[in-house]
Amino acid sequence: MAHGRVTMADVAKLAEVSTTAVSLVLNNRQGTRLSEDAAARVRAAAEQLGYRPNLTARTLSTQKSHVLGFISDQVTTDRLASGLIRGALQEAKRHGHVLFIAETESGPGAVDEAVDALTDRQVDGIIYAATRPHNLPVPARVGATPVVMLNAVSDDVPTAVLPDESEGARSIVDLLLNAGHTENVVIIGRSLDQPADEWLTVTVQRRLDGIWSALDSHGVHPIAQVPCEPWSVRNGYQAVHDLLRAGIVPKALICLNDRLAFGAYRALQEAHLRPGRDIAIVSFDDDEIAVYLDPMLTTVAAPSEEMGALAVRLLLDDSRLPGEHLVHMPLRVRGSVPLPRDIEIEDPAVEPNWTR
Amino acid sequence: MAHGRVTMADVAKLAEVSTTAVSLVLNNRQGTRLSEDAAARVRAAAEQLGYRPNLTARTLSTQKSHVLGFISDQVTTDRLASGLIRGALQEAKRHGHVLFIAETESGPGAVDEAVDALTDRQVDGIIYAATRPHNLPVPARVGATPVVMLNAVSDDVPTAVLPDESEGARSIVDLLLNAGHTENVVIIGRSLDQPADEWLTVTVQRRLDGIWSALDSHGVHPIAQVPCEPWSVRNGYQAVHDLLRAGIVPKALICLNDRLAFGAYRALQEAHLRPGRDIAIVSFDDDEIAVYLDPMLTTVAAPSEEMGALAVRLLLDDSRLPGEHLVHMPLRVRGSVPLPRDIEIEDPAVEPNWTR
DNA sequence: GACGTAGGTCCTATGGAGGCC
DNA sequence: TGGCCTCCATAGGACCTACGT
Structure with a gap:
């Protein structure tokens, strides 16, 4: 007793x-x-x-656990996935919920296992997140449990949260062009005439669309597009290195993510070109490394925490709205794009202070 | 029915x-x-x-939920915390358990809230992790729920998992000195005569002890120790910059973490000194950025995944052993320390391939 | 108007009932 | 009469709630 x-x-x-x-x-x-x-x-x-x-007993009788499940292909490997989780976590807490985390990196059967582990415990809903936003199949065994896709889409689930890539891409390219860097523009990461492949995810497609739409409306034609995959530091370096050897000297660089930009910096500096002075650089994601560069990278951020939070809200909202929910990608205006006097740097971009 | x-x-x-x-x-x-x-x-x-x-019903009757709680001050902000979670997650899965994640960054009452949220749901045990390994008080309300400290210690809990800092420090400094870099050694991050302060955590203390023990046994005396906190890129840059201005030119640099090393690289390169050629650099943690540097950083890794996994094992083991469990810190021998012919590079350090 | 009884959520644990040789 | 095998009724576990007094 x-x-x-x-x-x-x-x-x-x-x-x-x-x-x-x-x-x-x-x-x-x-x-x-x-x-x-x-x-x-x-x-x-x-x-x-x-x-x-005793919430276990309460769950048994009310059929509501106040627990959400978070399934992800990579739980915490990169900045994006971490942000998604953090955002979801905080929002869940605000609503008196708690989060189960499950990872599916380990293989194909892992998703099924994860779904079972969660539904067996009567979670009120499942967030299915991905770091590469493909059309993910959702196992039928979720049964009646509500699901929201996060940074991913699925034919099996109507509700999805995605970054607003096309608007984000347009805004960062607009920034570049409005600052006057309209000559010798080069795109690093993917060329328009590449055939569709596994890299062409929903978001990459929209990122490209946004870029080209902005270029078009300014009447600007890039002098080169260098495809390279994966979007790694090494490949960014290689791309720019090769470009320079071929005698092509960019004055404005659009890198498809921050790692590519990181590599690009290195190749440029090797050739005694100064990012932020001799050449303007913009990029995507606002990865951790963006503020480690010198000058810091002007980029458009993946709004991961907001996305995670929104996914939770949608899941808890009974009138869970179907469709894609696009989250604004905020600009991080820093030093890699030389600006005319009348455009201000909005984000001083202090190095984060978590240091162990 | x-x-x-x-x-x-x-x-x-x-x-x-x-x-x-x-x-x-x-x-x-x-x-x-x-x-x-x-x-x-x-x-x-x-x-x-x-x-x-129905595991909820089973829990009610067996009083075992097969759920563990993971409380952390910073859930996924940095590489370390991510690794701890990943390790715990995978090990928990292997044992048919699932993980609740709770974050306590948001304030002082947050720990109590998190503990309540977990015990209310009858978790079988709690892992209390920290990114800065202090003596953490554990709220009494955990009651009878078993707790294991992860990368932290607490007077209230006997069982703790920590990296084996002193052994790790000794091994990386040995590597440096055995490779012949015994002249003009400089330590960046903390000096021995600093008064104890909030930075002097258990692990930092041991890291320092290990470093000095290795130096002593080789009869090596550093020519400078530069204290700087926090251990940020900026401070690493500043420290080495100031050193060089003062006319002190190190030939071997011991940085207390990778971010400091990152800043050091930049200051050195500005002065046309080449890391890995003119100067040997070692560091700690094997942060994400370590492999982005050129040459890649020789460092000793925080074994975060192993630590997370061990914490789970201890929690599930009925004979949970009290005391500190030290986990080996593996060397990552890369390019920042010039090696004589007879020492081999054991880890080619490929850039990780997660790229979105 | 103020409160309790009893039955429902689903699973586990225990003691013991029935059948057979 | 006992012993053994096969199986089940019942009583929790802690909570919620429709109905009744």
Whole structure:
């Protein structure tokens, strides 16, 4: 009885009422009014005993666990995935929920396993996140559990949260061009005439669309597009290195992510070209390394925390809206694009202070 | 009944046995043998209906949830925290457990809240992790729930998992000195005569002890120690920059973490000194940026995944051993230390391929 | 108006009932 | 009469709630 935890029965006994009364009072049920006296006794007893409801038992009877599941192909390997989780975590907490985390990197059957592990525990909903936003199949075994796709889309699930890539791409390229860097523009990462392949995800496609739409509306034609995959530091270096050897000297560089930009910096500096002075550089994602570069990288950020939070809100909202929910990608205007006087740097970009 | 989920009762009905029998068969209970015939019918029925046990109900009756809680001050902000989680996640999965994640960055009451949220849900144990390994107080409200400290220590909890800093420090400094870089050694990050402050955590202390123990046993005396906190890229740059201005030219640099080393590279290159040729550099943690540097950084890695996994094992092991469990810190021998012919580079350090 | 009884959520654990040789 | 095998009824576990007094 009074062995392990304090139960409702203990509270009831001390307050000299039934467990029903305890339940009603502690859950602030309105309709059925207990006497204020009894209610007060119950509250006092609960307080005195340090009573905490057993959420396992509550789940069993209400069929609501107040737990959400978060499935991801890579839980915390990169900045993006981390942000998604952090955002989801904080929003879930605000709503009195808690998060199960499951990873599916380990193989094909892993998704099924993860879904089972979560549904067996009666999660109220599942967030299915990805770091590479493909059309992900969602196993049928989710059954009636609501699912929201995060940074991914699926034919099996109507609700998805994605970064607003095309708007983001347009805004960063606009920034570049409006600052006057319209000559010798080069795109690093993917060329327009590449055939569709596994790299051409929803978001990459839109990123490209946004870039070209901005270029077109300014009447600008790039002098080169260098495809390279994966978008690694090494490949960024190689691309720019090769370009320079071929006698092509860019004055404005659009890198498809920050790692490519990082590599580009190195190749440029080797050739005694100064990023932010001799050449303007813009990029995507606002990776951790963006502020480690010198000058710091002007980039458009993946709004990962907002995306994670939105996914939770959609999941908890009964009127879960179907469709794609696009999240604004904020500009990080820093030193890699020389600006005319009248455009201000909005983000001083202090190096983050988490240092161990 | 046969409304939402499939329950044991459904299986029992189909197999024409009692729910008790279903329970016994499906849990492979030994002692009380049912007829092979009945057992087969039960298994067939379960299979046919796609029965999955309701773990919430099971938890209620067994008082074991097969869920662990992971509390951390910073869930996924940096590489270390991510590794801890990943390791814990995978090990938990191997044992059929699942992980609740809770973050306490948001403020002082957050730890209490997190502990309540977890114990209310009857987690089998709690991992309390930190990115800065201080003596963390553990709230008394954990009650009887087992706790293991991860990358942290606490007077309230006997079991802790820590990196073996002193051994790791000794091994990386040995590497440096054995390679012949015993002249003009400089330590960046902390000097020995600094008064104790909030930066002097358990692990930092041991890191320093290891460094000095290795230096002493080689009879080497550094020509300078530059204290700087936090250990940021900026401060690493500043430290080396100031050093050079003062006319002190190091030939061997011991940086207390990779971010400092990153800054040091930049200051050195500005002065036309070449890391890995004119100067040897070693460092700690094997942060993401270590392989982005050129040459890549020789460092000793924080074994975060192993630590996370070990914490889970300790938590699930009934004979949870009290005391500190030290995890080996592996060397990452790369290009920043020029090596004589007879020492081999053991780790080619390919840039990781996760690229979005 | 103020409160309690009883039945429901699903699973596990225990003691003991029935059948057969 | 006993012993053994096969199986089940029942009583929790902690909570919620429709109905009844």
